[in-house]
Amino acid sequence: MLLALAVVVTAVIVGVAAYYIFGQAPKPQANLLEIYHWWTSGGEKAAIDALVAVFQKKYPDVGVIQSPVAGGAGYVFKSVMKSMVAAGEAPDAFQVHAGYEMKPYVDAGFLEPIDDLWRQEGWESVFPPVVRDMVSWGGHYYAVPVNIHRANVLWYNKKILDQYGIDPSTLETWDGFFAACEKLRAAGIQYPIAMGGIGKWEIAHVIEQIFVSQGVDFYQDLVNGKLNDPNDPRLVNAFNIMKKYMNYVNPDYASLTWDQAVAKVIRGEAAFTIMGDWANGEFYVAGKQFGVDYGAMPSPGTKGIYVLVVDCFEKPKGAKHPENSIKWLRVVGSREGQDAFNPIKGSISARLDADVTKYGPYQRAAIQDFKTAKYMVPSIVHGSGAPEKFASAFNDIASKFAADRDVAAACKAIIDAINAAKSDYTKTWHLTG
Structure with a gap:
């Protein structure tokens, strides 16, 4: 009893001393949610703000800290996040592309499986099989998809095409597309294709769609x-198609971002750009009307094919606010959250039960295309289709080719990059059925 009394007295003395020495007892942790993403352009920011608004309406007591990292497609973001996660400073959730981009985090044990959450929310019945496969590794779910983007989209300024009598249906082949470019050049539009780099x-993105146009067997x-x-x-x-394509591209491509290239089409400085359907958000925030000011179609040679880009969030291990991390994922995967985010973002809901009335005319067409697509294929450039080692090399190959137009060197570089990444190809894609 005396020993127990001594322990209690000592604890009280230490506690009181600590209070006076350090000022006060530790404060309870703030009720916060910290998320990282790379959505910084006009349409992207408006979309993530809409998703956060749904979260804050549902959980008004939770303060949300958004930490965006500028740089299209997340190429700057990835290096920042890997450093943070490795240092044990992961946020409560961060954006990642479904597929191979997730693998390094899974292999390193930086993500928590969320199978229970998937079961509780009934997500297996509302997300398509191809999407479920892209966010699972080793039989476990590690992420929640927030959208489905289409990468193989040709955007055009409709008023320019109308002015010069160009029928969009003639753009379904590369020959027809280049004939239209030549017609516009003859009319005084020297560089009818806008591209960033x-x-x-941005350059690899275009080459990827050209690869897809060579047949799904080839892409597989x-x-x-x-x-x-x-x-x-x-x-x-x-690569010969890309060489010809470059003849019609703005010479300052290497100094432009993807959205700056889209802005050229919006302003009527160029007629075309190949970019994923996140570009639709740029037309949206610029007040342009689909079917009146601009139009979209599958990039030449890819009709019936849907090149998938799927953005996700997940629960990192060691998240500072784990309960809020789960709350965020519930909203991300919810019908309400997806139907707030995607109409602005330009993507379609990853869910099969989206409220189609909330979506604009481009997205309603995209939803129909998604349902009827003959083939669905994962994007390499946007983290899903191939190991990171190859995807990174692909960007360098694309950039070099845009400058030197050396077809033989580019073809050799692609094969060398595949061989260098051989041991990293751990998923087998069955794209042709």
């Missing part, structure tokens, strides 16, 4: 790391 990925071999011949006629033809 400041992050390199590419994403499974099975291409081995630099003289493969499909590979050679793809």
Whole structure:
């Protein structure tokens, strides 16, 4: 009893001393949610703000800290986040692309499986199988998809096409597309194609869609790391198309971001740009009307194919506010959250039960295309289709090719990059059924 009394007295003395020495007892942790993402352009910011508004309406007692990292497609963001996670400073949730981009975090044990959350929310019945497969590794779910973007989209200024009598249906092939470019050049529009390139990925994005146009069999071999011949006629033809494409691109492409290239089409300085349907958000915030001011269609040669880009959030291990992390994921995967975010973002809901009335005309068309697509394929450039080692090399190859237009060197570089990443190809994509 005396020993117990001594322990109690000592504890009281230490506690009182600590209070006076350090000023006060530790304060309870603030009720916060900290999220990281790379959505910084006009349309992107408006979309994530709408999603956060849904969260704050549902959880008004939680303060939300958004920490955006500028840089299209997340190429700056990725290096920032990897450093934070490795240092044990992960936020409560961060944006990631579904597919291979998730793998390094999963392999390192930086993400918590969220199978229970998927079961509680009934998500297996509302997310399509192809999307479920992209966010699962080793039989466990590690992320919640917030959208589905389409990468293979050709955007055009409708008023320019109307003015010069160009029928969009003639743009379904590369020959028809280049004939339209030549017609516009003859009319005084020297560079009818707008393209960015400041992050390199913008160039790789275009080449990726050209790869897809060479046939799904070819693209399946590419994403499974099975291409081995630099003289493969499909590979050679793809780079020859890109070489011709560059003849009509704005010369300052290397100093422009993707949204600055889209702005050229919005302003009527160019007629075309190939970019994912996040570009629709830029037209939206600029007050342009789909079917009147601008239009969109699958990039040449890719009709019936849907190139998937899926953005996700997940629960990092060691999140400072784990309960709020789960609350955020519930909203991200909810019908209400997705139907607030995607109409502005330009994407479609990852859910099969989206309220179609909330979406604009482009997205309603995209939803229909998604349901009827013959093939769905994962994007390499946007983190899903191939290992990061290859995807990173692809960006460099694309940037170099845009400058030197050396077809043989680019084809060899692609095969070399596949071989260098051979051991990293751990997913087998079955794109042709």
